Amino acid sequence: xxxxxxxxxxxxxxxxxxxxxxxxxxxxxxxxxxxxxxxxxxxxxxxxxxxxxxxxxxxxxxxxxxxxxxxxxxxxxxxxx
Numbered sequence: 001x002x003x004x005x006x007x008x009x010x011x012x013x014x015x016x017x018x019x020x021x022x023x024x025x026x027x028x029x030x031x032x033x034x035x036x037x038x039x040x041x042x043x044x045x046x047x048x049x050x051x052x053x054x055x056x057x058x059x060x061x062x063x064x065x066x067x068x069x070x071x072x073x074x075x076x077x078x079x080x081x
Contacts, residue, residue, distance in 0.1 A: 021027050066072055
């Protein structure tokens, strides 16, 4: 029983590390170099670009889901009365 619990935790930890590594800019750059992808130029580096990257990733995921399900995803309005 304990071995199953430990192996599940190890598997979960391994998946989390893998996910974290895939999001790392260093690993992304290595993968791009390995696969001979064109280099992307960036104007900003730091927290500002990290927020922009997250926002763009959300937008891309939303558009992918809209294409996949043929439906518009609701967008929350930030305008309050």
